[in-house]
Amino acid sequence: MSEAVSSPETDGHDDSLLRVEHLSKFFTQGGGLLGSLVDQDVVKAVDDVSFDIRRGETLGLVGESGCGKSTLARTVLRLLEPTQGSVYFKGSDLAAMSGEELRTMREDMQMIFQDPQSSLDPRMKVGPIVEEPMKAHGLYTGEREERARMLLEKVGLDPQHYNRYPHQFSGGQRQRVNLARALSVNPDFIVCDEPTSALDASIQAQVLNTMRDLQEEFGLTYLFISHDLSVIRHISDRVAVMYLGQLVELAETAELFENPEHPYTEALLQSIPVPDPRAGGQRGVLEGDVPSPIDPPSGCRFRTRCPKLIAPDAYDLTQSEWEAVRAFTRAVQRRTFEAERDEKIRQEFFPDGLPSGEPGDIVQEAIEAILSDDWEEAESHVRESFAERSVCAKEIPEYEVTPEYGTGRHYAACHLHADSLDETGE
Numbered sequence: 074m075s076e077a078v079s080s081p082e083t084d085g086h087d088d089s090l091l092r093v094e095h096l097s098k099f100f101t102q103g104g105g106l107l108g109s110l111v112d113q114d115v116v117k118a119v120d121d122v123s124f125d126i127r128r129g130e131t132l133g134l135v136g137e138s139g140c141g142k143s144t145l146a147r148t149v150l151r152l153l154e155p156t157q158g159s160v161y162f163k164g165s166d167l168a169a170m171s172g173e174e175l176r177t178m179r180e181d182m183q184m185i186f187q188d189p190q191s192s193l194d195p196r197m198k199v200g201p202i203v204e205e206p207m208k209a210h211g212l213y214t215g216e217r218e219e220r221a222r223m224l225l226e227k228v229g230l231d232p233q234h235y236n237r238y239p240h241q242f243s244g245g246q247r248q249r250v251n252l253a254r255a256l257s258v259n260p261d262f263i264v265c266d267e268p269t270s271a272l273d274a275s276i277q278a279q280v281l282n283t284m285r286d287l288q289e290e291f292g293l294t295y296l297f298i299s300h301d302l303s304v305i306r307h308i309s310d311r312v313a314v315m316y317l318g319q320l321v322e323l324a325e326t327a328e329l330f331e332n333p334e335h336p337y338t339e340a341l342l343q344s345i346p347v348p349d350p351r352a353g354g355q356r357g358v359l360e361g362d363v364p365s366p367i368d369p370p371s372g373c374r375f376r377t378r379c380p381k382l383i384a385p386d387a388y389d390l391t392q393s394e395w396e397a398v399r400a401f402t403r404a405v406q407r408r409t410f411e412a413e414r415d416e417k418i419r420q421e422f423f424p425d426g427l428p429s430g431e432p433g434d435i436v437q438e439a440i441e442a443i444l445s446d447d448w449e450e451a452e453s454h455v456r457e458s459f460a461e462r463s464v465c466a467k468e469i470p471e472y473e474v475t476p477e478y479g480t481g482r483h484y485a486a487c488h489l490h491a492d493s494l495d496e497t498g499e
């Protein structure tokens with residue numbers, strides 16, 4: 074099992090601006106009539122996440138809705154108290170900071186949200202909106218208006234717009250106002266949470282380009298969150314992929330897109346809509362629902378949806394036998410076929426015959442349970458006998474693989490890389 078240093082990219086680069094170590098954020102919800110602790114559910118929104126962000130880079134964070142991206146961002150900024158773990162910003166542990174120290178540090182860490190409409194006070198003119206953080210931090214006294222006008226121009230607006238109200242701007246322009254506002258206190262680090270998701274594609278590209286120009290001019294470092302892989306590819310130097318509260322892959326952008334090493338990343342990439350569907354782009358490769366973060370799967374969290382689940386060592390199955398067993402197991406779990414004759418089920422899933430020995434007996438018993446309409450029995454039998462005996466269910470994967478593109482490190486949390494030379498945690 075890996076140790077603290079083994080998680081992705083936490084090897085303390087000298088140029089790290091931010092280092093996140095084993096960070097977790099759990100929420101408790103529910104509770105019985107008497108609010109008893111026993112009945113409360115613990116939502117593991119972020120669970121043991123480690124990475125670093127280097128000065129001047131953009132780290133993209135991508136994953137499906139609900140995987141914990143926003144919670145991670147807020148916990149990194151300590152807008153939410155971490156349940157466990159540490160965040161080092163410029164080498165200092167944010168958790169150990171007092172109120173005043175944290176306040177000063179916050180000047181350097183700003184956040185931009187998705188919906189520019191709701192984050193701008195409709196009753197305030199944009200000039201004072203941009204000046205607000207300067208006031209709050211007691212900065213640039215006597216020169217705030219001048220600075221606000223300068224920043225409006227830098228983000229691509231007219232300095233004369235200083236006296237306009239938010240409703241007089243388009244969505245893209247409002248997001249530019251937000252950018253100016255975030256920049257007003259001269260931060261080093263900006264967390265951008267889906268900043269362009271509410272915008273049309275062409276406007277989105279313009280705002281992203283402005284963000285890149287500003288990054289260069291002001292020496293900014295971004296953590297850029299999006300569920301949209303094309304946006305992530307456009308803006309990021311490195312990309313972290315998140316699934317069910319954990320990072321599953323982290324690599325330089327070209328490496329991640331050209332050489333994805335985690336089945337979840339592969340599935341995400343294959344589900345990007347292709348401009349011409351007749352060109353043969355695959356769709357719908359991500360089967361099934363994301364499990365609940367209250368009771369996530371053991372071992373690899375993606376295993377319950379993984380098309381590459383590894384065969385249990387306990388059985389001596391050929392690759393094609395295992396593929397048939399795996400397809401049967403998934404179909405039983407999802408009840409995607411009719412309970413008809415024994416022969417018909419065998420024909421559909423095992424046209425070359427059942428595997429010999431114990432695995433074959435298990436499949437036969439599951440088929441019999443299905444024919445007696447006891448799907449639950451069949452489901453638990455195949456789950457306990459196959460899925461839960463896989464290394465994917467038994468061990469948490471943490472590996473480093475050799476990159477094909479670039480020179481950066483490539484972290485891939487998948488047991489398929491157990492043979493990889495650079496296994497972490499040794």
Ligand SMILES: Nc1ncnc2c1ncn2[C@@H]1O[C@H](COP(=O)(O)OP(=O)(O)OP(=O)(O)O)[C@@H](O)[C@H]1O
Nearest residue numbers: 100102116118137138139140141142143144145366
């Ligand atoms: N305050 C809270 N109390 C309980 N559960 C929460 C709370 N905030 C978030 N969650 C849960 O934590 C998980 C992660 O949510 P989060 O909003 O961080 O995901 P996300 O990846 O940012 O999703 P989206 O892209 O939809 O914003 C979800 O299951 C969510 O329901």
